Amino acid sequence: MKIAEDSPPVLTALDRPNSYLGRSVPRPNLNRLTQGRGQYVSDVVLPRMSHVAFVRSPHAHARIVTIVTEKARQSPGVIAVVTGAELAKVMTPWVGVLTHLKGLKSAPQAPIAIERACWQGEAVCAVVARTRAEAEDACELVEIAYEELLAVTDPEAALDANTPVIHASLGDNLCFERKLDVGSVDSAFGESEAVVEATFRFGRHTGVTNEPRAIVADWNEGEQRMTVYQGTQAPHMMQNLFAKHLGLAEHQVRVLTKDVGGSFGIKVHTYADEMATVALSKLLKRPVKFVADRIESFVTDIHARDHRIKAKIGVSKDGTITAFEIDDLTGIGPYSVYPRTSGIEANQIVNLVGGPYKCPNYRAQARVVFQNKNVMCQYRAVGHPIAVAVTEGLVELAAAKIGMDPLELRRRNLIPDDAYPTQSAAGLKFELLSHHEALAHLDSMMNYAGLRAEQKKLREQGVYRGIGFASFIEVTNPSAAFYGVGGARITSMDGATVKLDAQGGIIVHTGVTEQGQGAEAVVAQCVASSFGVPIDRVRVITGDTDNTPYGGGTWASRAAGIGGEAAWQAGKALRENVLAVAGAMLQAKPEELDIRKGIVVDKASGTERLPLEELARVAYFRPDTLPPGFQAELMATRHYVPRAWPFAFTNGIQASYLEVDVETGFVKLLKHWCVEDCGTIINPQLVDEQIRGGVVQGIGAALFEHCIYDERGQLLNGNMADYLVPMAAEMPDIECGHVVSPTADSELGAKGAGEAGTAGAPGSVMNAINDALRPLGAAPLTDMPFTPDKILRALGKV
Amino acid sequence: MSDHAVEVSMIVNGERLRQRVDPRRTLVDFLREDLALTGSHVGCEHGVCGACTVRVNGEIVRGCLMLAVQCDGAEVETIEGLSDSGEVADLQSAFEQRNALQCGFCTPGMITAAQDLLKRSARVPSRDAIRNHLSGNYCRCTGYHAIVDAVEAVAQQRASGRK
Numbered sequence: 001m002k003i004a005e006d007s008p009p010v011l012t013a014l015d016r017p018n019s020y021l022g023r024s025v026p027r028p029n030l031n032r033l034t035q036g037r038g039q040y041v042s043d044v045v046l047p048r049m050s051h052v053a054f055v056r057s058p059h060a061h062a063r064i065v066t067i068v069t070e071k072a073r074q075s076p077g078v079i080a081v082v083t084g085a086e087l088a089k090v091m092t093p094w095v096g097v098l099t100h101l102k103g104l105k106s107a108p109q110a111p112i113a114i115e116r117a118c119w120q121g122e123a124v125c126a127v128v129a130r131t132r133a134e135a136e137d138a139c140e141l142v143e144i145a146y147e148e149l150l151a152v153t154d155p156e157a158a159l160d161a162n163t164p165v166i167h168a169s170l171g172d173n174l175c176f177e178r179k180l181d182v183g184s185v186d187s188a189f190g191e192s193e194a195v196v197e198a199t200f201r202f203g204r205h206t207g208v209t210n211e212p213r214a215i216v217a218d219w220n221e222g223e224q225r226m227t228v229y230q231g232t233q234a235p236h237m238m239q240n241l242f243a244k245h246l247g248l249a250e251h252q253v254r255v256l257t258k259d260v261g262g263s264f265g266i267k268v269h270t271y272a273d274e275m276a277t278v279a280l281s282k283l284l285k286r287p288v289k290f291v292a293d294r295i296e297s298f299v300t301d302i303h304a305r306d307h308r309i310k311a312k313i314g315v316s317k318d319g320t321i322t323a324f325e326i327d328d329l330t331g332i333g334p335y336s337v338y339p340r341t342s343g344i345e346a347n348q349i350v351n352l353v354g355g356p357y358k359c360p361n362y363r364a365q366a367r368v369v370f371q372n373k374n375v376m377c378q379y380r381a382v383g384h385p386i387a388v389a390v391t392e393g394l395v396e397l398a399a400a401k402i403g404m405d406p407l408e409l410r411r412r413n414l415i416p417d418d419a420y421p422t423q424s425a426a427g428l429k430f431e432l433l434s435h436h437e438a439l440a441h442l443d444s445m446m447n448y449a450g451l452r453a454e455q456k457k458l459r460e461q462g463v464y465r466g467i468g469f470a471s472f473i474e475v476t477n478p479s480a481a482f483y484g485v486g487g488a489r490i491t492s493m494d495g496a497t498v499k500l501d502a503q504g505g506i507i508v509h510t511g512v513t514e515q516g517q518g519a520e521a522v523v524a525q526c527v528a529s530s531f532g533v534p535i536d537r538v539r540v541i542t543g544d545t546d547n548t549p550y551g552g553g554t555w556a557s558r559a560a561g562i563g564g565e566a567a568w569q570a571g572k573a574l575r576e577n578v579l580a581v582a583g584a585m586l587q588a589k590p591e592e593l594d595i596r597k598g599i600v601v602d603k604a605s606g607t608e609r610l611p612l613e614e615l616a617r618v619a620y621f622r623p624d625t626l627p628p629g630f631q632a633e634l635m636a637t638r639h640y641v642p643r644a645w646p647f648a649f650t651n652g653i654q655a656s657y658l659e660v661d662v663e664t665g666f667v668k669l670l671k672h673w674c675v676e677d678c679g680t681i682i683n684p685q686l687v688d689e690q691i692r693g694g695v696v697q698g699i700g701a702a703l704f705e706h707c708i709y710d711e712r713g714q715l716l717n718g719n720m721a722d723y724l725v726p727m728a729a730e731m732p733d734i735e736c737g738h739v740v741s742p743t744a745d746s747e748l749g750a751k752g753a754g755e756a757g758t759a760g761a762p763g764s765v766m767n768a769i770n771d772a773l774r775p776l777g778a779a780p781l782t783d784m785p786f787t788p789d790k791i792l793r794a795l796g797k798v
Numbered sequence: 799m800s801d802h803a804v805e806v807s808m809i810v811n812g813e814r815l816r817q818r819v820d821p822r823r824t825l826v827d828f829l830r831e832d833l834a835l836t837g838s839h840v841g842c843e844h845g846v847c848g849a850c851t852v853r854v855n856g857e858i859v860r861g862c863l864m865l866a867v868q869c870d871g872a873e874v875e876t877i878e879g880l881s882d883s884g885e886v887a888d889l890q891s892a893f894e895q896r897n898a899l900q901c902g903f904c905t906p907g908m909i910t911a912a913q914d915l916l917k918r919s920a921r922v923p924s925r926d927a928i929r930n931h932l933s934g935n936y937c938r939c940t941g942y943h944a945i946v947d948a949v950e951a952v953a954q955q956r957a958s959g960r961k
Contacts, residue, residue, distance in 0.1 A: 026894055033902030034890040034909065036837015036877035043836040133822075210841045210849055210903040210938050261839070261903030262938050294842045516900030516939050689897050689944055696941030720846040720936070728942040729933035733925070757941075 017596045017606075020525040020535050021748075024685035027521040028540065038259040041214035041231045042291045049216065049287040050079050052277055053135035055125040055142045056299065057117030060151035060372040060713025061166070064115055067125055068143040075141055077134030080284055082126045084112035091279040092245045094270065096336035098486030101343045104176040104368075106336035107167035111276035117146070118166060118334035119374050120713055121299025123273050128280055128288060151372040151713040155308065155331035158369035166334050166370045175336055176343035176368040178350050182425045183361030188323035192314030196397045200390050201783040202762075203706035204306035207379055208725050211261020212292040213301065215274045217281035226253045228278060231260040233268040233513055234553035239545045240489045241270055241339065242278050257543030263515040264380040264697065266301050268555045270338040273300060298718035303707055304345065304379035306331055307386050311353075313394035319404050319412045323361035324354040324425075326390060330368050333375035339488045342376055343368050348383025348475070351426050353391050355473040356435055356651065357413045362425035372713045378555075384474060384759035385698055389784070392470040392763040396770065397780060406469055406767070407448065410439060410653075414471060428473070431644075433651040434739040435471060438675040441737050442469075442653050446673045451657060459775060465659045465670070466774075468767025470760040476557035476678070476752025477648035477743070479641065493641035494558070495549025496567040498527055498574045500634040502620045504598060504612030506531060506538045508570070511551015512563030513543050517754060518686040519559040523567040525682055526748070530571030531578075532595030533612070549637055557752020560682055561648060565746040566640040573636035581619050581632045582610055640746065648743045648751040652676030654695070654760035656768040657732075662776065662795055665788030667703060667769060669730065675737040676756040680749035687753045688736040694757020695734050700726045701758075702765035706785050806870040810835070811879025819866045826850040826861030828869075829876060837877035837906045841936065848935030851907035852876050858914045877906035886913050888952050898948035900939030908935045912949045920960060922953040 032038050069081040093108035112123050125142050129135035150164050157163050158173040165172055189195055216229040226248065232238050235255040243250045260267065277290040292300065307330045314322035328349055332342035346366040354362050399409040414435035415422060423429045442448075448467070455465045483490040494511040501507055508527050514520045520540040528535040542548060549566075552558060575595055582600040583590035586609055594603040600610040618625060619632040626632065642648060655673045660666075674691050681687050704724035708716045717723045742749025762784060769791070770780045778794040792798045803818040810833060819828055824843075829835040829852065841849035843862045850861035853875040880886045889909050892898070899905040915923060915931040923931070928949045929942065937945060 027897065030894040030897075030899065030902070031890070033899055034893050034905055035881040036835075036906040037881075038902055040836075040839070040903065042840065043830075045834075133820075208936075208938060210847060210901065210936060211839065212841075260901060262901045264938065294844060516902060518897070518900070685897050689900065689940060692941035692943045693900065693939045694941075697938070720842040720844050725936060725938070726941075727933045727936060728929040728946065729926075731929070731942050733946075734941060734943050 016529050019529040021529050021682055024683060025521055025525055025535055027518050028524055040211050040259045040261050041229050042211060044216045044229045046218055046287040049289055050128050051132040051135050052126050052128045052280055052288050052290045053139050054123035054273055055139045057122045057124050059146055059148050060120045061149040062117050062146040065145040065147050071141040072127055072138040075138035077130040078138045080128045084110050084114035087112050087279050090283050094338040096338035096341045098341045098488055100486040101176055104343045105170055109335045111272050111279055119372055121374060126276055153371055153711055153713045155329050155369050158371055173370040175370055178366045180350055180364040185323045185325055185361045185363040188361040189314045192322045193317040194401045195314045196401055197312045198782050200309045202305045202307045202386055203785050204303045205701055205705035205707055206301050206303045207264040207266035209262035209266050212297045214291040215277050216287055216289045217278040218287040219281040219285055221285045228255045230255055231267055232257055233263045233555050235543055235545050236550055237490050246282055255545045257513055260515050265378050269302055269377050295718050299374055299715055302377040303374050304376050309390050311390045311394055313398050315398045315402055319409045321357055321359040321413045325363045326353050328366040331371040332368055333373050334370055335375055337375050337377035340378055344378055345383045349387045351428055352387035355424050356471040358415045360425050373709055381755035381758035385762045388470050388472045388759050389763035389766055393766055396767045410471055429645055430649050431743055432741045434677045434741050435651055437739045438653050442655055442673055442675045445737050446655050464662055464772045466768035466772025468656045468764045468771050470763035471653045472760040474650045474756050474759050475647045476650055477561040477642050478556045479646050481646035491552045493639050494551035494563045494566050495637055495639040496570040497549055497637040498570040500616055502616050504616045506533055508540045509548045510542055510563055511549045512559040513554045515554050522560045522564050522682050526564045526567040527571040530568045531575045533598040557754040561750045561752050562640055564682055564750055565748050566638050568748050569638035570636050573638055577633045577636055581615055584626050584630050642745050644745040650678050650751045652756050654764040656764040658768045660772045665791035669732040672732050672734045677739040677741050678753040679742040679751035682750055690753045691736045691757040692734045695761045696726050696731055698758040698761025699765055702762040703785050804867055806867055808869050809873045811875060821867050823866045824862050825864040825866050825869055828866035835876050835878050839903050848907045849904055851910045858911055892948040892952045896944050896948040898944040904935055904937045911935050916953055922957050
């Protein structure tokens with residue numbers, strides 16, 4: 001392990017001449033985005049394209065008595081008005097369960113509600129018209145009679161005997177339950193010097209991708225093929241699901257994903273309105289486009305993080321953590337989301353609490369219940385921000401209680417850097433982490449001692465600043481253990497096909513997708529390095545199920561670690577193929593040749609022998625001049641899937657420095673630091689920008705973001721004026737640092753970095769606020785988001 | 799198009815046009831759907847996110863809060879025009895070098911807003927001033943730090959170029 005410099009030296013095993021690994025190479029194709037010449041799905045226009053708008057339930061729970069569509073059908077521009085019952089003839093329903101989450105249950109969900117609407121915003125009727133405006137006009141004319149049913153909105157009451165059961169066929173409102181009891185929790189608490197208990201609450205919030213969900217489905221009746229342009233993270237998964245529920249073979253469905261205006265886990269799920277759009281195209285035999293407007297996004301994009309956790313920590317006099325205990329309750333809406341389910345978030349929380357620490361005693365209970373609100377599912381850093389905030393909140397409350405510095409308490413409890421391989425109390429397997437080195441790096445990077453001195457001095461002047469930390473672990477590079485073993489057709493594998501073109505250029509097709517994180521750059525860097533060409537000769541193609549190797553796409557921080565390794569291996573394989581051609585042309589041994597900067601050279605001396613342009617010319621146009629029986633193979637495919645470890649865990653630590661205005665309750669963020677260890681860093685700039693973007697998303701959760709529902713299940717702030725997101729003026733500069741502990745499971749050694757920022761930011765901000773207010777005797781704040789009114793209440797001012 | 803459509807004339811990215819448009823058509827829908835200028839994006843339709851930021855008669859406006867008919871007789875500039883004229887080439891280059899964009903959906907609006915700030919004054923704005931000026935443009939990907947870096951770098955380049 002070592003601290004990475006700004007431009008870390010390339011690791012020796014990967015150190016090829018003209019290597020791009022470890023360099024901040026700018027992403028290819030950014031110019032089209034800065035010039036406004038990208039192609040997002042919302043930009044796609046096809047011949048005969050129609051637009052769908054949905055009439056959505058105004059009630060959280062209601063029986064649909066009648067739907068009268070006559071007036072709507074006669075509205076100008078209208079092509080069709082389609083109800084759930086009519087669409088059910090084209091598309092089968094789905095159930096979001098995974099077999100490895102034992103006992104998880106859900107009810108069948110249809111693309112458009114049939115007989116009953118189960119949340120405010122569920123689509124009840126579709127109107128297809130020549131333009132979106134005409135479709136919306138006609139939506140106003142659809143007459144629907146509802147019989148309002150009692151809405152289940154409070155998770156605490158969802159399992160009570162007198163609460164209505166949302167899906168009678170399921171018997172109760174319990175979706176999933178998990179219990180864990182490791183070590184001797186009760187005796188550990190009994191022998192503790194101090195036990196701290198707190199109830200943490202996390203406001204339900206959502207991804208707010210800048211481009212809303214968008215899809216264009218084009219059923220060609222002549223070809224019997226469905227082409228879907230979709231802003232998705234997982235084209236092959238969606239290909240499978242569209243085919244399955246339309247009764248088609250997978251090869252009859254092509255999913256195309258070009259530019260995507262932000263994903264963050266929002267665009268990796270099955271959405272009823274998107275399934276309906278695909279089914280409508282099949283029904284109407286023409287392209288149908290759906291772009292969610294912002295209000296639709298708020299009531300239908302998956303929500304996340306709505307958890308209430310009662311938590312407890314024990315510490316001994318010397319600061320040793322003796323035990324953790326949590327009781328998690330979460331309401332996930334009326335359906336478990338298909339196909340990844342809505343049980344994963346709670347399951348992750350159970351897995352991750354206490355994860356950085358060597359404490360062997362841990363008890364957890366999690367209950368996931370149905371309710372009549374929009375569905376919840378996996379959003380960036382699934383479960384991590386909650387598990388980290390609970391763990392780190394407890395750690396700092398315990399440190400305060402026994403009067404120990406919070407970093408010192410961590411030093412005494414974090415798993416030692418020389419203890420690997422090891423596993424956590426919850427059973428997570430760690431190959432190699434670096435908690436202590438990361439902590440030491442953070443300590444010096446932020447000048448902790450200096451900040452404490454400044455904080456003390458300012459307190460005497462009535463200025464209340466706080467410093468808060470959060471150590472964390474992050475799940476990345478998932479193997480089949482995440483979804484495949486549970487029966488979902490979501491591959492953990494990814495592939496890359498690398499081809500030498502006739503001018504010596506390189507075309508790469510990859511199964512991972514570009515959501516703006518820079519996957520194309522990482523794949524290009526890997527291939528350019530392992531094959532041996534300047535990076536500007538590499539073109540990367542993503543997001544086309546007809547043309548790219550089968551792959552999982554982009555989620556759970558897998559694109560660089562898994563897709564990058566496949567690309568690296570494919571580049572190597574093509575190099576061997578090309579050197580075989582060079583050997584034949586030069587009458588040399590291929591193993592004594594190499595490719596550097598696009599030129600075949602003598603490996604030992606570096607003497608230039610043959611430009612790739614000339615090799616390609618001969619191989620493609622004058623193969624007759626090659627030795628008899630020799631066949632040039634100028635395309636190679638390699639796949640990679642992690643096998644040795646279920647997940648490549650990463651680790652890190654964040655710190656927040658902020659000031660609380662004790663008169664107004666406003667929090668001013670002054671600075672934020674994050675040190676993380678994602679193994680081999682392929683592109684330092686892209687890693688840092690993943691961290692920074694993730695941190696700000698986590699800050700949003702800590703301070704602003706909240707989908708506020710009333711007791712009848714009505715979302716009260718479904719627009720961007722009332723639902724607050726982080727904007728530039730309120731955000732701090734964010735400093736990043738790195739420790740490098742590569743995984744030995746791949747040659748590259750890269751782990752993921754997409755979720756570290758979001759995982760640790762809310763906990764560190766919470767701890768900093770409580771650190772700022774501690775001298776004023778305020779009760780600890782544990783109810784996110786920490787809005788000014790909550791802070792003033794904690795201070796007893798309102 | 800409804801019976802209420804009215805004729806408007808405007809100059810868009812230097813091209814003179816006359817077109818019939820529904821009075822309810824927003825400027826950004828007009829640009830995207832009638833003129834196929836898809837570089838201006840629709841994010842919130844509420845005037846909050848700034849993805850639809852364009853320039854009308856030299857001032858930046860929200861394309862979702864202005865109707866196309868209000869632009870009758872106006873000069874409208876979008877990211878396509880600003881790109882082709884080279885006016886924001888240095889900002890675009892800095893955004894690319896600094897990775898000040900990820901998904902890129904906010905970027906045309908962000909660059910248009912940044913150019914507005916840099917045009918107003920020859921002095922290099924502080925990071926706080928940059929953050930304040932861009933506070934009407936939502937970016938979910940970057941966390942803003944890289945955007946502030948890129949704008950600051952261009953401000954310094956332009957200031958030193960003027961010396």
